[in-house]
Each structure stands twice: as structure tokens, then as C-alpha cells.
Amino acid sequence: MERPAGLCGLWALLLCAGGGAAPNEILPPVTNLSVSVENLCTIIWTWNSPEGVRPNCSLWYYSYFGNHQDKKITLDSRRLEEVPLNEDICLHVISQCGTNESEKTLKGEKKCISPPEGDPRSAVTDLRCIWFNLTTMKCSWLPGNTTRANTTYLLYYWHKYLTTPLQCENSYREGHRLGCSFNLTDSRLRHSSIQVMVKDNGGKIRPSFSVVALSSHVVPAHPDIIHLSFKNSNLLVEWKKPGDFLCECLSSQLEVNNSHLSSTLYTTEETKCQNPEKRSQFKITTDLDTSTTVRIRVRTNKYCYEDSNLWSEWSEKGSLGQKTNSTFYITILLIIPVLVAFAIIVLLFYLKRLKIIIFPPIPDPGKIFKEMFGDQNDDTLHWRKYDIYDKQTKEETDSVVLIENLKRGSQ
Known part of the structure; x- marks a missing residue:
């Protein structure tokens, strides 16, 4: 087979060793390698095929980032990646005939993109x-x-x-x-x-x-405990999953506190829903004569998501057992004295009014007679004095007039 014209030196040895087209041979560098950014972090590299490629070469492109990371072999002369543009990002592109990742001796073409300007x-x-x-x-x-x-x-x-x-x-x-x-x-x-x-x-x-x-x-929201019960010497816990998650996509962790035992954690991997309402159940062996409290949290699991260990918040506690919660007794002890004190105050108030109704105050007779006659005597004396004074005044005036008339007649 005739060797391609126009190639010599190292390229001729790589392309034409053995007198023909060797599979996976490294070709000349790609041309017009460029890079652009779309959206926020979508980086696009494009290039053209190398010059002088023989017609019977099955042209493939081998691209990678620094230190041969994220290697790809493709027929497309374009590579698109979502990469945070916080540092320089460089893509190396090598063209070859074939898909075998043979040991490369050349780095090919490289195009870098830098982050935005600023400190x-x-x-x-x-x-x-x-x-x-x-x-x-x-x-x-x-x-x-x-x-x-x-x-x-x-x-x-x-x-x-x-x-x-x-x-x-x-x-x-x-x-x-x-x-x-x-x-x-x-x-x-x-x-x-x-x-x-x-x-x-x-x-x-x-x-x-x-x-x-x-x-x-x-991160899911916390689940809700909907039912606690004892059945066949087991504590049956039933809860409702959060949001729109499928049952098989969540892992659950239950914290069980028993008055006779320390807190215990139980982890369960769910693979299917146990009822049409998508509720989950878990059975725990516990002492029936003690008080038991339960709370639950969930996380996504490997069946649907990457297990990231991001747990939800704990649910509200659910309790079940024969022993009454001590908080109830404390609350009652605080409320009773307040109620008794209030009742005593109300009773004293009503007793005072009741005493007035049963034993009304006795009126003073002297005060009653004084009010009836004392004021009337004063008024009578006042009017009596007034009449005598007016009568004396008239008599004295008449006497003076009579004397004057007698004097005028004698003259």
C-alpha cells in the first residue's frame, strides 16, 4: 500500500509504520480548537478534524482534562461539560484512527478557559x-x-x-x-x-x-408518626413518609427510649410500600410494663439517590405504655395550688357580700328623728320671727304718720 504524501519524520513513522494504516494511530493535531461558555457553567469545546487524514481512517477523538481526568472517546468534534468556572480548566484533544485507548505519546491540542476577573x-x-x-x-x-x-x-x-x-x-x-x-x-x-x-x-x-x-x-422533611400499638409482645410503629418520595427511596432510623433501658437506634432500608397509603411499619420487641417513646427520621438511599447521609429532622415523639409520663404529674402539681388560691379569693369575696345580706346594719333611731323634726323646727322658728318683725315695722310706721297729722291740725 502506498504511503500518504506530504508526511515525514515522526508523523510519517506514526501514520505509516508497517507500510499501511495502523489501527489507533495518532494523527496530526485537530484544528480550530475553541471554547465558549453558555448559561452559567456550561463549557463547550469545538474543533475541526486534522489535516491529511486518509480516507480509510475511522476518525475518533480522545479528549481529557488535566492528568487524564474524565476521559472520553467520541466521533463528535464537540465536547460539552458542566464545570464550575472557579479555576483554569484545560481540555486536551487527540485524534486517532480507532477507539482503542493505546498509550499516547503526544498531548494533542489543548484549550483552556479562565475564571472571571477579580480577586x-x-x-x-x-x-x-x-x-x-x-x-x-x-x-x-x-x-x-x-x-x-x-x-x-x-x-x-x-x-x-x-x-x-x-x-x-x-x-x-x-x-x-x-x-x-x-x-x-x-x-x-x-x-x-x-x-x-x-x-x-x-x-x-x-x-x-x-x-x-x-x-x-x-434532604427529606421529617416523617409523621400516625400509630403506635402493642401486638404479639412487639411494639408496632407506623408512620407516614414525607413529600413525594417513593417508599423504596427512603431509609429510616428509629430512636426508641424505654424507661428501663437506654436509648436504642434501629435503621431500616425500605424496598416497597407496605400498604396502598404508602405508610411504613416497624416492629420492636420491648417491655410491656414500661413507658416507651419513639421518634423517627429519614434520608434518601442508594436505590434512588446517592446516599449522602443527609438526615431529616426528627419527628415529634410518640409514646405508649402503662407508666404515665412524669411531666403530667409535674403539671398537675403546679396547677392545683393556683386553682386553690383562686377559689379561696372568690369565696372570700362572696362571703363578704353574703354577710351583708344576712346581717344588714341596724339603723340609728335618734338620727331618724333628728332628720324628721330637727329641720322642721328650725324652719318654723325662722318663719315665725319673720312675721313678728314685719308686724312691728307696720305699727311703728303708722304711729309716726298719726303724730304728724295731729301736729298739722292743731296749727
């Missing part, structure tokens, strides 16, 4: 996102080392069912951590990922990125 110390740290009960995504972080205390942060998120990134509006603070939460109820995302970016509103800090695999960051 790395200003970017937020410890960015975490948790999908709570398949309904709410909660992302939190710590401020950067060189960030001012009054910095206003913005969080953007994107997943494959969104056309453009959206901004999170529900910001919150938990201790030293800042965060933002948003609704995420699309069931199609259960085995997908979501891209997150946190930056400030003034462009003074370096953006921080994260790609969250939802299958490994799920």
Missing part, C-alpha cells in the same frame, strides 16, 4: 446547596476574606428546563452563613443538576460557581 479572596466560600423535600433549593455560603460586611449578594441559578438563568429573591441569614432559597418542584430534575452562581450587585467581588448534582443533595 479570588473576594469570592464567597463554602457554597452549599441542598434540595429540601424535593420542593425548595436552599443555597448558603460564607463571605469572602476581603469582602465588606455590607456587601449585597445575588444568586443566579439555571437548569436544563430553563431558557435563561433566574435570580433568587428569597435571601436569608443563618448565623455567619448567608443564603437564598427558591422553589424547585420539577420532578424531571431528580437525576439532573443545577448550576449556581453567587456574586455581588456592584461587580466588586469575583463570582463563585457551583454545579449541584440533585441526586446527592436531597
